[in-house]
Amino acid sequence: QVQLVESGGGSVQAGGSLRLSCVTSGYTVSRCEGWFRQAPGKEREGVAGVDYEGRVNYADSVKGRFTISRDKDKNTLYLQMNSLKPEDTAMYYCAADFRGRCLSSLPSDETGYWGQGTQVTVSS
Numbered sequence: 001q002v003q004l005v006e007s008g009g010g011s012v013q014a015g016g017s018l019r020l021s022c023v024t025s026g027y028t029v030s031r032c033e034g035w036f037r038q039a040p041g042k043e044r045e046g047v048a049g050v051d052y053e054g055r056v057n058y059a060d061s062v063k064g065r066f067t068i069s070r071d072k073d074k075n076t077l078y079l080q081m082n083s084l085k086p087e088d089t090a091m092y093y094c095a096a097d098f099r100g101r102c103l104s105s106l107p108s109d110e111t112g113y114w115g116q117g118t119q120v121t122v123s124s
Contacts, residue, residue, distance in 0.1 A: 001025075002024075002025070002026035002027055002113045003024070003025045003026055003115075004022050004023070004077075004094050004095065004113060004114065004115035005022065005115055005116070006020060006092065006093065006094050006115045006117060006118040007020070007021050007023075007118055008020040008118060009092060009118030009119045009120045010119075011123065012084055012120075012121070012122055012123075013122070013123055014084060014085055014086055014122055014123065014124050015083060015084065016122070017081060017082045017084065019079070019080050019081070020035065020079040020081065020094075020118060020120075021076050021077070021078055022035075022076060022078070022094030023075060023076050024075050024076065024077060024094075025075060027096070027098070029052065030052065030096040030098050031052055031098055031099065031100065032049055032050065032097050032100075032102035032105050032106060033049065033050055033077050033096045033097075033107065034047070034048060034050065034094070034095055034105065034106045035047045035049070035068060035077075035079045035092060035093070035094055035095075036092070036093045036094075036095060037090035037091065037092045037093070037120075038090055038091050038093070039090040039091075044093075045059060046059060046104065046106040047062055047066060047079070047092070048062065048066055048067075048068035048079060049068070049105035049106035049107070050068050050070065050105055051102050051105040055105050056068060056105060057104040057106065061087075062081075065081065065082050065083045065084075066079060066080065066081050066082070067080040067082075068080075079094075081120070084120075084122045085122060086122050086123065086124045087122075088120060088122050089121050089122050090119075090120060091119050092117060092118050092120055093114055093116075094114075095112040095113060095114045095115070096112065096113050097111050097112045098113075100112060
């Protein structure tokens with residue numbers, strides 16, 4: 001059974017940093033894994049993704065500030081977030097995909113498996 005459990009969210013002032021973790025279980029290899037976020041009243045957006053060949057993709061809004069990585073030994077996907085801005089405030093979700101196309105190295109809405117999310121709040 002595939003499971004993804006996020007943690008590491010919280011409240012931080014603008015300019016601060018957070019590291020999100022996503023502990024995965026029920027699989028060893030996926031086509032891609034990624035982080036998404038959804039702010040109130042907005043659509044969910046892909047933040048960062050990595051595919052099975054190691055190709056990484058970031059949303060323009062987070063390039064140079066966020067880094068996605070994976071520790072295979074710990075079965076954990078990370079999102080290091082630096083220089084946080086108030087507009088980064090959102091619920092953050094990790095996801096994995098095993099049969100989708102993984103466009104831009106991101107799991108698909110239709111075929112992805114999702115965690116429950118962790119809240120990130122950035123104050124100005």
